[in-house]
Amino acid sequence: MRTRYIQRGAExxxxxxxxxxxxxxxxDLIQIGFGLFVVFFVLSSYITAVLHLLPYxxxxxxxxxxMQSPDYRHILGTxxxxxxxxxxxxxxxxxYFMPGLLSIIIALFFGIMAGLVSGYNGGMTxxxxxxILDLIDSIPKMVIIxxxxxxxxxxxxxxxxxxxxxNIPTVASLIKSKVIFLKKRNFIEAGKALGLKTRDIIFKHxxxxxxxxxxxxxxxxxxxxxxxxxxxxxxxxxxxxxxxxSWGNMVAAGKDYFFMGDFFLSTAPAAAILISILGFxxxxxGLNNLLEWRRxx
Amino acid sequence: MFSALKKEKRIIPAVDDIxxxxxxxxxxxxxxxxGCGKTTVGKLILRxxxxxxxxxxxxxxxxxxxxxxxxxxxxxxxxxxxxxxDAALNPRMKVRDILKEAISVYEELDYYGMNKRISELLNQVxxxxxxxxxxxxxxxxxxxxxxxxxxxxxxxxxxxxxxxxTSALDVSIQAQVINLLRDLQEELGLSYLFISHxxxxxxxxxxxxxxxxxxxxxEMGLSGRxxxxxxxxxTNVLWSSLTEGGEKTISVSRLSWQAFDFERPVTGCRFHPxxxxxxxRGNPKECADPQNEPKLTETGTSHYVACHFPIL
Numbered sequence: 001m002r003t004r005y006i007q008r009g010a011e012x013x014x015x016x017x018x019x020x021x022x023x024x025x026x027x028d029l030i031q032i033g034f035g036l037f038v039v040f041f042v043l044s045s046y047i048t049a050v051l052h053l054l055p056y057x058x059x060x061x062x063x064x065x066x067m068q069s070p071d072y073r074h075i076l077g078t079x080x081x082x083x084x085x086x087x088x089x090x091x092x093x094x095x096y097f098m099p100g101l102l103s104i105i106i107a108l109f110f111g112i113m114a115g116l117v118s119g120y121n122g123g124m125t126x127x128x129x130x131x132i133l134d135l136i137d138s139i140p141k142m143v144i145i146x147x148x149x150x151x152x153x154x155x156x157x158x159x160x161x162x163x164x165x166x167n168i169p170t171v172a173s174l175i176k177s178k179v180i181f182l183k184k185r186n187f188i189e190a191g192k193a194l195g196l197k198t199r200d201i202i203f204k205h206x207x208x209x210x211x212x213x214x215x216x217x218x219x220x221x222x223x224x225x226x227x228x229x230x231x232x233x234x235x236x237x238x239x240x241x242x243x244x245x246s247w248g249n250m251v252a253a254g255k256d257y258f259f260m261g262d263f264f265l266s267t268a269p270a271a272a273i274l275i276s277i278l279g280f281x282x283x284x285x286g287l288n289n290l291l292e293w294r295r296x297x
Numbered sequence: 298m299f300s301a302l303k304k305e306k307r308i309i310p311a312v313d314d315i316x317x318x319x320x321x322x323x324x325x326x327x328x329x330x331x332g333c334g335k336t337t338v339g340k341l342i343l344r345x346x347x348x349x350x351x352x353x354x355x356x357x358x359x360x361x362x363x364x365x366x367x368x369x370x371x372x373x374x375x376x377x378x379x380x381x382x383d384a385a386l387n388p389r390m391k392v393r394d395i396l397k398e399a400i401s402v403y404e405e406l407d408y409y410g411m412n413k414r415i416s417e418l419l420n421q422v423x424x425x426x427x428x429x430x431x432x433x434x435x436x437x438x439x440x441x442x443x444x445x446x447x448x449x450x451x452x453x454x455x456x457x458x459x460x461x462x463t464s465a466l467d468v469s470i471q472a473q474v475i476n477l478l479r480d481l482q483e484e485l486g487l488s489y490l491f492i493s494h495x496x497x498x499x500x501x502x503x504x505x506x507x508x509x510x511x512x513x514x515x516e517m518g519l520s521g522r523x524x525x526x527x528x529x530x531x532t533n534v535l536w537s538s539l540t541e542g543g544e545k546t547i548s549v550s551r552l553s554w555q556a557f558d559f560e561r562p563v564t565g566c567r568f569h570p571x572x573x574x575x576x577x578r579g580n581p582k583e584c585a586d587p588q589n590e591p592k593l594t595e596t597g598t599s600h601y602v603a604c605h606f607p608i609l
Contacts, residue, residue, distance in 0.1 A: 186385070187385060187388075189379075190379055190384050191387075192345060193345055193372065193376065194372075194376070194385075194399055194402055194449075195369050195372040195373055195402050195403065196398075205387055210387075210389060
């Protein structure tokens with residue numbers, strides 16, 4: 001079953017010896033590129049904010065230039081207080097990014113640990129961990145978040161902490177099923193016979209070599225979900241508060257003017273939401289295909 | 298109604314009352330049909346499966362009394378070649394990483410030392426250097442087996458359990474692998490426990506042969522004697538099934554060999570329901586007597602048989 005691949009007109013090597021970016025599917029690369037564009041957009045928003053490269057101050061009210069349509073000075077127009085929408089969108093991406101990372105890191109770290117431990121050990125440990133995770137999973141996410149908001153009036157970081165905790169069961173169950181599947185495979189036993197430490201078997205053979213794809217997909221899906229939760233909370237008025245820009249509260253603020261013909265006030269941030277969620281989904285999908293190319297062959 | 302909820306437990310020992318020894322640089326062949334517990338014996342020795350009772354002595358140390366950290370040290374001297382070609386090979390690791398990992402379990406080497414050791418291993422198993430950057434599923438069966446062997450000798454063992462190392466390989470490659478194992482034995486002073494169902498192969502490579510039937514050793518002795526003068530009816534059947542057209546002391550009636558239920562409890566000698574000698578002698582009582590299961594007894598020069606009526 002060994003196929004030789006032709007590279008630049010000459011027979012060079014087998015598939016695995018071609019660098020990953022060259023053997024990758026074009027479609028995957030486009031997806032990853034699009035995803036990375038979104039990520040870089042967010043990262044660059046921090047740089048532009050720090051270096052004062054923003055076209056306008058996103059918080060500066062300028063009542064002389066209220067409700068302007070897009071033109072060369074305000075590329076996406078201005079809102080009802082004359083603030084530049086492009087600047088607000090750029091800064092608004094910061095509303096979800098760092099809190100989102102926090103939530104993802106919590107969900108992944110605890111999810112991976114719980115999944116590995118319960119999958120590898122099984123028995124009583126597994127029962128206890130599964131019970132706790134089922135308990136978390138059984139409460140609707142939005143209910144927990146709204147309850148927390150009602151009781152503590154927390155900041156966005158605290159909310160994202162809760163989102164992260166509610167995401168632990170999903171990650172844990174995925175990792176656990178993978179571990180149980182892998183545990184039956186012979187190379188784990190062979191590793192034991194070789195004298196590998198259990199730590200090496202779990203973290204190297206199971207997690208690093210075989211669960212990378214799950215982790216990446218969960219990270220990107222988690223980010224997309226975080227954007228949705230953050231924007232919907234901000235839209236409802238629970239998340240980031242005015243005058244701080246967030247895509248959610250920008251859409252909310254613009255919705256009253258939408259039917260009056262001032263289109264860009266909500267559409268621009270809504271489009272940003274759409275594009276970034278799509279970007280994170282595609283990034284995860286593309287990376288997964290790239291890393292899992294062996295399975296598809 | 299509750300009887301369905303109660304689990305009825307019946308323990309079938311996979312391996313029972315087995316005892317053998319192996320000297321340095323010697324090869325012991327373990328033969329038997331599939332499911333008779335050959336692999337279990339191998340895994341028990343390595344303590345991949347915990348035995349319920351017994352002793353496993355290696356270099357004068359009983360492995361069952363060892364703690365985990367001590368066991369790890371001993372395991373560096375005992376290794377196992379698994380039957381499944383892909384068993385030892387994590388499908389996501391390149392050959393280089395597989396070998397590197399095996400080497401670094403017990404040795405710490407710098408970059409150049411590692412490369413040197415890897416190419417030394419490749420030399421020992423006759424593998425091309427270009428295979429290092431391949432994934433296991435890009436290798437042929439023989440190459441996979443070689444990588445598996447290289448991975449095992451990377452930890453510098455003294456004793457290797459070779460669990461059907463030639464199954465799933467075609468005949469020419471079987472010969473290569475056998476020759477490779479022999480060369481390695483000479484070069485590195487290895488002892489083998491060679492597990493196989495192929496009696497001819499075992500005779501070729503082993504000094505001693507033990508024949509297993511349903512979790513017990515029924516015959517053990519020097520390989521030449523087992524092959525040419527089998528005493529146990531089971532060995533006789535095994536051997537005569539291979540040598541087509543040769544002289545057969547016992548003719549195998551097809552009926553008794555089809556769909557045999559190994560889980561059915563057998564009293565007395567385990568082999569008697571399928572034994573031709575038993576039938577030929579008119580179903581003697583000793584064979585089915587539960588109190589009188591035949592024990593391995595020395596019959597002739599270091600030739601052990603567990604049978605009431607060995608073929609002499």
